[in-house]
Amino acid sequence: MSSMSIIGLGIYARAIGTRAIEGGGATAGTFGTAPAGDIVILAVPYASAVPVVAQYGDALASKVVIDISNTFTAPDDTALVTPDGSSGAQEIAKAVPASAHVVKAFNTVFAHVLVLGRPLDVLFAGDDAQAKASVSAFIETLGLRPFDVGSLEIAHWLEGAGLLMMGLAGHGAGFNIALGVDVVSDVDDVPEVSTDKIAQVVRSYIKLAGHGSADGHRSADEVATLFADNAIFRNPAGGDVHRGIEAIRNAYHSMWDGREQRVDLVSLNVSGREAVVHVQVVFSGQRVDVIDVMTFDEDAKIASLRAYT
Numbered sequence: 405m406s407s408m409s410i411i412g413l414g415i416y417a418r419a420i421g422t423r424a425i426e427g428g429g430a431t432a433g434t435f436g437t438a439p440a441g442d443i444v445i446l447a448v449p450y451a452s453a454v455p456v457v458a459q460y461g462d463a464l465a466s467k468v469v470i471d472i473s474n475t476f477t478a479p480d481d482t483a484l485v486t487p488d489g490s491s492g493a494q495e496i497a498k499a500v501p502a503s504a505h506v507v508k509a510f511n512t513v514f515a516h517v518l519v520l521g522r523p524l525d526v527l528f529a530g531d532d533a534q535a536k537a538s539v540s541a542f543i544e545t546l547g548l549r550p551f552d553v554g555s556l557e558i559a560h561w562l563e564g565a566g567l568l569m570m571g572l573a574g575h576g577a578g579f580n581i582a583l584g585v586d587v588v589s590d591v592d593d594v595p596e597v598s599t600d601k602i603a604q605v606v607r608s609y610i611k612l613a614g615h616g617s618a619d620g621h622r623s624a625d626e627v628a629t630l631f632a633d634n635a636i637f638r639n640p641a642g643g644d645v646h647r648g649i650e651a652i653r654n655a656y657h658s659m660w661d662g663r664e665q666r667v668d669l670v671s672l673n674v675s676g677r678e679a680v681v682h683v684q685v686v687f688s689g690q691r692v693d694v695i696d697v698m699t700f701d702e703d704a705k706i707a708s709l710r711a712y713t
């Protein structure tokens with residue numbers, strides 16, 4: 405495995421150093437001494453990065469230099485300081501010895517989130533395949549998931565993503581966030597769920613809805629067990645969205661408690677993991693037609709339910 409050293413002794417150097425030492429692959433570096441190992445992490449502010457790299461000069465020959473810098477303008481973080489058509493990483497690449505390879509990485513991961521030890525995604529960009537392979541392997545040793553985003557030209561967009569993180573953080577999401585890649589399974593890989601099983605869940609749902617008159621609370625508790633943990637419920641369509649079992653249980657509690665109603669199934673169509681259910685709800689002398697559109701997860705739990713009246 406590659407060994408690495410870090411230039412800089414600030415917040416990020418400590419965060420990444422801690423994780424690297426836990427992963428067993430680091431030698432702690434001291435600023436000013438010749439960097440040890442194959443990988444050198446440049447953990448200084450972008451404004452200092454080029455002069456620092458120039459100062460190290462040939463000590464960086466043949467090294468893989470990881471540039472983690474964010475290049476947004478202070479103090480408002482709304483633009484990048486680098487010239488149009490370039491990036492911090494590309495400017496740093498011009499300053500390292502010709503035999504060194506710069507890889508942009510980690511700039512989209514906040515230091516205080518990194519130290520939590522969670523399995524985060526790390527996006528990286530670079531021009532040299534071998535250098536990227538060793539950065540990718542290094543990222544894995546930290547218990548993180550590497551994602552190659554392309555050549556060093558793409559570093560500009562990674563730096564833009566750093567800006568995006570600041571925008572997210574400053575406009576409601578807060579700073580305890582991490583950028584992740586959701587790899588969605590190929591449609592063909594989605595496990596099938598039997599039509600009978602889905603129909604059975606729908607019938608249980610309708611039966612419980614019809615019980616609402618007798619014991620609204622108990623029925624609401626039971627109906628919640630038919631939903632997936634992170635399910636979405638909207639009744640009627642266009643109304644409030646209830647997310648997660650707890651919110652869904654509460655929504656049914658307030659909807660059904662003490663309400664006399666009967667629910668008659670008119671038609672049920674199941675296709676794949678979707679069901680369209682036509683019921684008539686009879687309450688307070690009224691008969692209301694309701695169309696429920698449901699989707700199901702691989703355990704035949706209701707993933708979403710939208711009711712149209």
Ligand SMILES: NC(=O)c1ccc[n+]([C@@H]2O[C@H](COP(=O)([O-])OP(=O)(O)OC[C@H]3O[C@@H](n4cnc5c(N)ncnc54)[C@H](OP(=O)(O)O)[C@@H]3O)[C@@H](O)[C@H]2O)c1
Binds near residue numbers: 415435447455513
């Ligand atoms: N913190 C984060 O969450 C985060 C997230 C993504 C990317 N980054 C990037 O990570 C890099 C480091 O950030 P940080 O948060 O660790 O900052 P920091 O806590 O301020 O640490 C910066 C380090 O760089 C050293 N340094 C600055 N100028 C230098 C120079 N001319 N020569 C030698 N050393 C110099 C500082 O030494 P002195 O203290 O002696 O000045 C300090 O050890 C930055 O490029 C930042 O954009 C940070």
